[in-house]
Amino acid sequence: NAGVTQTPKFRVLKTGQSMTLLCAQDMNHEYMYWYRQDPGMGLRLIHYSVGEGTTAKGEVPDGYNVSRLKKQNFLLGLESAAPSQTSVYFCASSSSDLIEKLFFGSGTQLSVL
Amino acid sequence: SQQGEEDPQALSIQEGENATMNCSYKTSINNLQWYRQNSGRGLVHLILIRSNEREKHSGRLRVTLDTSKKSSSLLITASRAADTASYFCATRDSGTYKYIFGTGTRLKVLA
Numbered sequence: 001n002a003g004v005t006q007t008p009k010f011r012v013l014k015t016g017q018s019m020t021l022l023c024a025q026d027m028n029h030e031y032m033y034w035y036r037q038d039p040g041m042g043l044r045l046i047h048y049s050v051g052e053g054t055t056a057k058g059e060v061p062d063g064y065n066v067s068r069l070k071k072q073n074f075l076l077g078l079e080s081a082a083p084s085q086t087s088v089y090f091c092a093s094s095s096s097d098l099i100e101k102l103f104f105g106s107g108t109q110l111s112v113l
Numbered sequence: 114s115q116q117g118e119e120d121p122q123a124l125s126i127q128e129g130e131n132a133t134m135n136c137s138y139k140t141s142i143n144n145l146q147w148y149r150q151n152s153g154r155g156l157v158h159l160i161l162i163r164s165n166e167r168e169k170h171s172g173r174l175r176v177t178l179d180t181s182k183k184s185s186s187l188l189i190t191a192s193r194a195a196d197t198a199s200y201f202c203a204t205r206d207s208g209t210y211k212y213i214f215g216t217g218t219r220l221k222v223l224a
Binding site (some may be wrong): 033041042050088094102103106 | 119122144146148153154155156157158161201203205210211212213214215216217
């Protein structure tokens, strides 16, 4: 049981380049989330999804897009990367039953030069 | 920003002592959870307390919730070196499935 898997684990981009981060979960969870973590800021919610085909904005959505075409996958896209998007990105998922706890991936370290 | 705050930002204690960290939040919530993060790895769920509960225990963990003050505390008793980590509270807003995290407390337990 892999849980939540994020790819890639590390990436270096140049300003203006684009990329997609992939999050995959094998727990049949309804809800999926993308967070970014910066020193001293804790985790901030970028976008989230409450089901296949649905997405919603979080606290810091600007500069990012997401898609949830399949229930098990949640993609985070950066169309034109900026140095301010240098961060560690975490994906999480949660079931719709009463357990409600979030299961996290191991993170993607992204540097934008 | 909806983000909650935790204090202290950093805490250093001796093994065997108790560690207390506090979380304040801003919105009406359905539940509050505490998570642990080791060295930049993914977060791991510790305990959940619902808005209609005031106190909850799990092993060496004790969580309290005061919805009138919009605050929670996490107590780790008889701390161990392995408890060294960052601890975050997270709240689920009422009527949504958004989970908002606090800024975290870095705990260091000295052997």
